[in-house]
Amino acid sequence: MSSYLFYCRKSSESEERQVLSIDAQIVELTRLARNLQLRDFEVLTEARSAKSPGRPVFNAMMEKVSRGGVKAILCWKLDRLARNTKDGGEIVWALDRGDIQEIITPHTTYRNNSNDKFHMQLEFGMAKKYVDDLSDNVKRGNRAKLERGWLPGLAPLGYLNEPRERTIVKDQERFPVVRKMWDLLLQGTRPSAICKIANEEWGLKTRTFRKQEGGPLPLTTIYRIFSNPFYYGLIEREEGIFQGRQEPMITEEEYWKAQEILGRRGRPRPKGHHFSYTGLIRCGTCGFMITAEEKCNRYGSHYVYYRCTKKNRRVACREPHINLLNLEMQIGGQLERIFVPQPLLDIALNYLRQEEQEEEQQSLHIRKSLEKAFHDCERKLQNLNHMRLKDLINDDEYTKEKRLILEEKIRLEKGLENQSGYYKQARERTEKTLIYAHEAREKFENGTLEEKRTILQEFGSNLLLRDKKLIIEAEKPLIILEEGLSGFQSKNYPIEPQINGLNQSAIGHVDPVVRTGCTRREDVRTFSKKLGNSGRQKQLMKKLVRTIFEFYKSSLVKKDLPGMSDRDAV
Structure with missing residues (x-):
């Protein structure tokens, strides 16, 4: 070696x-x-x-x-x-x-x-x-060149790289021949036969480079040409898809027709069916997801129904399917029970604005009080340090007192930072809840499939379908709102409550079934007209708004405290 x-x-x-x-x-x-x-x-x-x-x-x-x-x-x-x-x-x-x-x-x-x-x-x-x-x-x-519409690197056969302008132009010699190859394919000629015609009859050769002589086209190059969307003006790269500025050789329709001839995947088509609630609801018997299907009867009528996927091999699920109309009637009925008429919404929003102005006045006094207490903590800490330096207290006493003062200082400092933040967030969430309760019913009736899905997602979680009945764990503010509205309407059936932290006995019997007679729109509209300057009505609405606001505020405060979870906050 x-x-x-x-x-x-x-x-x-x-x-x-x-x-x-x-x-x-x-x-x-x-x-x-x-x-x-x-x-x-x-x-x-x-x-x-x-x-x-x-x-x-x-x-x-x-x-x-x-x-x-x-x-x-x-x-x-x-x-x-x-x-x-x-x-x-x-x-x-x-x-x-x-x-x-x-x-x-x-x-x-x-x-x-x-x-x-x-x-x-x-x-x-x-x-x-x-x-x-x-x-x-x-x-x-x-990326910069692609965004300008030009392909980086070597241009495909039929085109040439223009070095001066750094663009791509037609190859006057090969462009017409490659176009004839596309015509033969669109007429039904096999790619192997096209390759033979191009090489033997037309004399088509690949380009000559410094270290590579031009030669006959291999069959793989023929297939590569017929699968390249560059020829109709589209550039596909790992960076993404870009619109090219080169002169197209074929049209987009011709390209996709060629893909079908070659037995490849054709033009991407939108899905034939769109269902609003798939992926949101679980079966109440086996726990698997609920899927949707569209069926057509012998008279040509189309029906959409939701059913369990029945993929749980351990449980023989016998949950029946439910018609889309029935399912949406149940959702609409639950949205009806939290509906806030416009007069009540105006009272609630005006009250929140007034509370915000009063809060701003009170926050000035609270902030001054917090700042004074904070400066007192700093002064106590300085005095404690002086006492330790003069040996007036021992190490154990110093450590114990210092810890208490520092804990108080941290608490006050956090209070100064969030003194107005909690109120603002709680107010914004309260307004959002009230506006949602006012608009959800109408948007659900007249909205698109995606809007209906969004409304149901915001309404609650853990959606279960059992015995053709939709059970929803509604958000806690909506439960508070539904309970409060019972003071305005005599007939009322509560929404399915959340599991975490709610006292269900205080809410009453939970009935997930939509009782169609409990809230009719005509009754609600008639009731809404009666709302006006009644002092009792305003007081009830203010109390309801205040309850929702305090829930949000306490949730935000407790969420920031050490060791406090969202469940504890509820």
Whole structure:
């Protein structure tokens, strides 16, 4: 085995075209070996990029090093050995382990000492950064070119890269021939026959490059052409899909017709059915999701119904299906029970605005009080420090008192930060709840499928369908609102309550079934007209709003306290 190894590498990639060729590297290293009087060396050459692991010659060289007997590796520069962290680490580790004694370059010799290994790691890190920066720059340039509508890289057959303007133009020689190939495909000719006609009858050849002569078209190139949307003006890259500015060769309709002829996936089509509530409701018997289907009877009428997927193999689910009309009647009935008429909404919003003005006045006094208490804590802390310095108290007393003062200081500081934040958030959430209760019913009746889905999601969670009855865990503010509205309407049936933290006995019997006679729109409209300047009605509405507001505010406050969960907040 040779005692010294020459490693000469030349990458074929553009960023290293200015590096010495392999022959020039061998000449330089031979001269260096002669000056150092080195004998018994072996030359290893490789034309591969070093930006990623996997070079065969380099790996074989490291195997020789690990077997022992190699005194040193000679290279033009360290970046000839590695431009990635794995290969660079192998070189440093071989030197650190003593498998080789030196890494020799015409400029520096690296030995097994801390300074040399540190500088080697810096060199390899700089080489890696160069590759990464170059990659980022290329990607950024490609994105910019794609956004301008031009394809980075080599243009497909039938087009040419225009170097001066950096655009893509028609290849006057090949463009008409490639267009004829598309015509043959659209007429039903097999791609193999098209390939034979293009090569033998038309004499079509690939383009000639500096290191590659033009030749006949392989069949794979024919298939690549017929699957490329570039020909109708679309550029598909890993960066995304972009509208190209090149002159299209075919129309979009012709392209998708060609895909169908080739037996590939045709033009993406929208789904035939859209269902609002799939993925939201679970079966009350087996716990699996509820799906939807559309059926057509013998008279041509279409019906949508929801049913259990029945995928639970352990439970024989016998849950019956429910018609879409029945399901939406139940949802609409529950939205009816939280409906806030416009007069009540006006009372509620006006009350919140008045409360906000009063809160702003009170917050000034509260803030002054908090600031005074905060400064008192700072003063107590200073006095405590002076007492400890004068040995008026021992360490245990000092630690105990300091902890109490610091806890009080943190509490006051947090109060100063959130002094007005809790009120604002609680007010905004209260307004949102009231507006939702006012608008949800009408939007659900007249909205799109997506709007209906959104309204149901905001209404509650843990939706269950059992015995054709929809059970919803309504949000706590909506339960409070439904209870409060019972003071305005005599007939009322509560919404299904939440499990966490609610006293169901206080709410009353829960009946998830929609009782169609409990709230009729005519009764609600008649009732709404009677609302006006009644002092009792205003007081009831203010009390209801205040209850919802206090719920939100207490939830926000308790949520920020250490060890307090959302369940505790409820």
